[in-house]
Amino acid sequence: MSILPTSPTSSASETALALYDCAIIGGGVAGLTLALQLAQAGRTVVLFEKETYPFHRVCGEYISMENYDFLCRLGVPLAEMNLPKMTRFTVSSPTGEALHHPLDIGGLGITRYVLDQLLARLAAQHGATIREGTKVTDVVFADEQFALTVAGGATYRARTACGAWGKHANLDSKLSRPFLESSRRGRQFVAVKYHLQEANFPQDLVEMHNFRDGYCGLSPVPGGLTNCSYISDVRNLRAHGNSVAEMERQVLMQNPLLRPYLQEAQRAGTPPIVISQITFRERSTVDAHVLMLGDAAGTIAPLAGNGMSMGMNASFLLHGLLMEYLDGRISRAELERQYTHAWRHLLSLRITAGRLIHQFFGRPSLTTLAIRVLQRIPGLTTQVLQLTHGKSY
Template sequence: MSVLPSSLPRTAPKTLTELYDCAIIGGGVSGLTLALQLAQAGRTVVLFEKETYPFHRVCGEYISMENYDFLCRIGVPLAEMNLPKMTRFTVSSPTGEALHHPLDIGGLGITRYELDQLLARLAVQHGATIQEGTKVTDVVFANEQLTITVAGGATYRARTACGAWGKHANLDSKLKRSFLESSRQGRQFVAVKYHLQVPDFPRDLVEMHNFKDGYCGLSPVPGGLTNCSYISDVRNLRAHGNSVAEMERQVLMQNPLLRPYLQEAQRAGKPPIVISQITFRERSTVETHVLLLGDAAGTIAPLAGNGMSMGMNASFLLYGLLLDYLDGRISRPELEQQYTQAWRRLLLLRITAGRLIHQFFGRPALTTLAIRFLKRIPGLTNQVLKLTHGKSY
């Protein structure tokens, strides 16, 4: 059963001179769940999203079960949605050496096309203002408030501002974020996502297949479809004339377990979505008084247990601290310091573990050795999976 609404209710923005409690830049799952929580608490919140719902995003579309109770509490009817639940995991090396293992905590498959629109609708129903098709061009802090400027020149004012704009945005440069300079010197990656029609793909299985300098995830989503999303060193794409199709033929299909999916399965829906200039450098959680969450706070490697879950977890953490600040229980410096410390306690280990594992994946010899080693010690595989998943909250 799909709960995708036919359209997103429109909310007229407040007068541009009115002061919001919070402005959120970016309408992915971290920004939307934060907006929804604040709206449910009776706070005035405006969220800016440069696209128009519903739309697809580059994403593995896997939500760890650690988020189940949280999503139900804020009104997402997961029990009614007939979502595939994954409890098994397969990982393979570029040569096809495979490890099969239980996925104890498990996860649900849901498309971002459906989930993001649903969260946006819930936020609007609780009083949030959502400005779709609106690109933020600047954020300035002065006199204990933030002024947000959007394309066209309109401005909005808020007591607090949160950045949930994802892996890379024009605002990173505008805020002169320190990670940008080192990122230009380091490895860069490209990510690709589309849906496949694989009639016999199990609804309880996640697969992760390595290829040279990259890896591809396959997991079920509603509608009998399989999400296919992969990340590759950008050099693979450049070496094949910047052609995604040619890169898949010459690089991804060298993995014998991945090849049948890419060769034989039909693609469903729109052409592949591609994003580039992805890096995994460490980032800050606060920039010029803008509180950051999701990939904007620290690009989350797909192997970190999934960015959707971690982004929502951070929104729950930030929500409580924002209420403390808005109610006058803590100061702005305390808000920023406590959020930074709490974010690091909650997520830094998972992000770091994901980055470390990411260094192994995509390297044929290392990946093969790691898989052979883990096959002999199942308990160690359990520990690795625990490092990349969190607890219910």
């Protein structure tokens, strides 16, 4: 697949003097799709990403078909990319008891290595300023505008600011976000992701396998690879000398359906990517006038249907409200109120459902009980899947 060329951009010193309509911190799918929409609408937007594209992220790399039309409208050539389409779903308990069910809405497999770079270059082509390898260290709101300081000392100004920095960042502390204190006292998780090759994994299937205090997702991505991503209570890792490989041997492989994949398949290319200090506490959609989206607005349990879809959905919702504010049709207070209300109406049920299901997963007796109930009542499984997936927009 060819990647679109990056459009010319101004130097950092020139752009730092500008007053942007919007500054976006974080270049994942939520931030990138928001930047792309604003740029296509003729707004000036600057996006900061601390890494340099392309790079791998901890992610299930599964996009629900609810996002298909949206991405196509943005210019992502999904139909030409030969992506695996998933229409079946399997979930297993730690002992290997399994439930198989159709995945009616379906989804596509695509690596973040490809998708994020493509979205970044599309946004740049439409005039967005993309600052790769740039970490924002502070955000201050005063006199109806934001001042964003980046590593190295440069300052950027913008009328609005959006936080799309993921599950946790230094800016959460800078903004004194309320969820931090309860998160320090609560359960914490670690997430791991890598690709498997020669796994003989079906191209139309998503699997979710439970193990003690965690669960692992498997799904196909292009190139004959299988995405393997899992989340575990951090205590599992600590109990095995902080060794991912040892934790997999002693904990994940106790599930007999998961064991063959981890034993027999070869890891492709890069070593595992690991992130820690993950919590699923409720978060706010607005802090210090910064509008949050993606995991920054509410860490999305993998079982909620998939965070990529909800991050993009939130960007679509926020884009419309930002345009109203930038056009002078609503006040900042109204922008923040309407976004909070709309976000909760659209996504909070899915996130709450994901958190509730998350409580069952990783607990052998509860997971086995839940699977046995769902085996006997297929319609209930359909309803659960509908709760965690949305509609096209």
